[in-house]
Amino acid sequence: MKFVIVSGTQTGGGPIVLCKLAQVLQKQGYDTAVFNMGISSDDRKKFYYYYVKYLLREFIKILFIKIFPHSNFAKYHYQGYVYIPVKGIKRRYLPWVDDDTIVVYPEVSSGNPLHAKYVVRWLLYYNRRPNDDTWYSPNDLFVSYREQFFDSKLNPNNNLLKIFHFDQNLYKRTNYGDRKGVCYFIRKGKTRPDLPKKYDGPILDDFPETEKVKILNQCERCYLYDTQTFYASIAALCGCIPIVVPEPGKTKKDYVKDDDYIPGVAYGDTPEEIDYAVQTCDAVAQGIADQLHENDANVSNFIETCKQYFHLT
Structure with a gap:
């Protein structure tokens, strides 16, 4: 069994956990590589045409950042190229997918552009195409990142794969004195x-991670x-009170199940x-330590699920 993990650059939570999955699979002895894909299409000519264009754009961006590492362009837009949270993973530019390869796509990827025989769809968020049967294949294996993302149609067996990555040296509290002001995360919201018409503090979405931690400590x-x-928990770890703003008409019960504990x-x-x-x-720090410890067991369970579903040995 080999794995190809389809992921974007590590500038957001989704790509980071995809790359962490690759790292844990490698650690457990599986031939695993990450494939950064610019566009998703089942048409091979179209896919590779846009993929080559994507690689050229990425090369130009990386070259610019290497030459001007302190520019605003590098600092605020493409910090993922110079700050890579998950290190040591193999990256393939033209992955070879044979009949022994399992390809893992996040829920944002449509179709099967790598034409893999075995496909896993990892729902890192809610199903974005609930009424589109062409988005996925009925033969795909669906697993969810959290219980909240279970989908009775796509994932009736409630397959779960929780992977956690956390830089304990970066995300921590450094200010135990006075604090003032507020900050914001908008992201998928x-x-x-x-949304407010005006903000009385900085929106941290596109700030470098070190700058986010600095502001959260202020x-x-x-x-x-x-x-x-997960930036809510990161804010708490930095000593800042995180306030998740419920969507109109919703309450805490719409986001947190009765048996779910989010300190x-x-x-x-x-x-x-x-x-x-x-x-x-x-309690946030202890919860993070517990989740890091569970990664190996969670990936082992995922491998067994793949073997059973695809009838592999």
Whole structure:
């Protein structure tokens, strides 16, 4: 069994956990490589035409950043090229996919551009195409990143693959003194109708990771309009109170199941939620350590699921 993990550059949570999956698979002895794909299309000529264009654009960007590493372009738009959270993974520019290869696509990839015999769809978010039967194949294996992303149609067996990556040397609290001001994360909430007309603090979405950590260590509160981002826990770890803003008409119960425990995070800015976030803040670090420890077991279970589903040995 070999694996090809389809991923974008490591500038967001999705690509980072995809690359972490590749790293753990490699650690467990499987031939695994990451393939950075610019466009998803089942038409091979179209796919490779746009893929070559994608590689040329990426080469120019990387060259510019190598020459001008301190430019605003490098600092705010393509920090992923100079700050790579998951290191040591193999990258292939033209992956060879044979009948022993399992290709893992995130839910944002349509079709099967690598024409793999065995396809895994990792739902790192909610199904983005709930009424489009052409987006996936009925023979694909579906696994979800979190219980919240279970899909009764695509993933009726509730297959789960939780992978966690965290840089404990970067994401930590350094300010134990006074704090003031607020900051924001918008991310996947950019289409929400209830976004503020004005922001009284910085939006951290495109800041380099080191700058995000610096600001989170200065601010008292962080408002998040992306209801499913791990930056809420990162904010808590940095000593900033993270406040996830529920979408209009929704409450905490729409995002957190009864048996789900998310310490250090407030859903809405009621006094009760703020008090809960403050009182449980110290539990965030222990939760992160527990999740890191579970990676190997979770990937082993994923491998067994693949073997059973695809009838492999």
